[in-house]
Amino acid sequence: MKPRSALVIIDVQNGVLAGEAPVQGASGLLSSIAALLSRARDRGVPVIFVQDDEVGEVGSAAWDIHREVAPAGGEARVRKLACDAFFETDLAERLEQLGVEHLIIAGCKTEFCVDTTCRRAVTLGFDVTLAADAHGTSESPALAAAAIVAHHNRLLDGFGVMVAGRPREIRAVPSQQIEL
Template identity: 40%
Template sequence: MPSLARALLIIDMQEGLFNGPNTPFEGERVLANIRQLIAEARKARTPVFAARHVGPPGSPIEPGSPLTQLLPALAIDAEIDGVFEKSRPSCFIGTDLAHRLAQANVGELVIAGMQTEYCVDSTCRAAGDLGFQALLVADAHTTMDTPVLSAESIIEHHNRTLSGPFVKLVSTADCVFDRATG
């Protein structure tokens, strides 16, 4: 059986979340790590997918809103990268992501982005149910403080909870993208 490819999935690294009223925990460090992941994926010709969370028409995050635009620092190119919109926490519900991954023979999905306890968590859990091995980049996802928990605690909790049954944890420095063959 041929080995399955790896892809990179960047979740909701968009203006309205990253530069919104609540500052993401260690946002600049996380952004730098995600940029490094993208650069490594590009060198290896690994597919890069980027999700943008959108809401219904008339909402602040309606499709096309400036708040849903991906951070320019990511240098995501809609011509070569798989940019898609989602309206649910999971990147798979109501999107064609699973189909696109299957078409690209992807079996492993490297996951990074925002927000840890919502869209990152939901996507990690769904990936395995759909037959994908999820690799969560422990130092490349973030969230904001809540009235109950600090963002740092939320991230640490999710890294610990998801690791094993739902994802394999990796660090940015240890995440390797093999050169695409063919």
């Protein structure tokens, strides 16, 4: 039997996408996330939006999740104050209540919140599929945004740990190839 999955969309907020250090290729990123989100909704896969409370004032336009991928009625939001979406939030409890064992992760920013949440998820006992074309970041002085995304796809793909005697692993997979 296939483990129950949930789609976790991290920090796709207006102030992240178009803020001081804008996400490169935001339009394409939003399209990839929107397509993945639509498929998840069509198949009844639970969707959880993670929102960083340090992006703009809570309730402001900068803090809001971008309208192209905004939560629909009944979809959960988890508010956080750290790169790790599990740190001092109820994300793990929500997933446990839903019987979720597998996370599909998309969002912003690759080298911060996406990376940290993927790694933490496997140590908590979840398998993770990183939507390889549905996470993004800003340019950095050291690397172009596309290089950061490619590097993290390669770095995280296959990362795993043993949890309670069972292997848990991250797989980086193009969003169209993700089975929901």
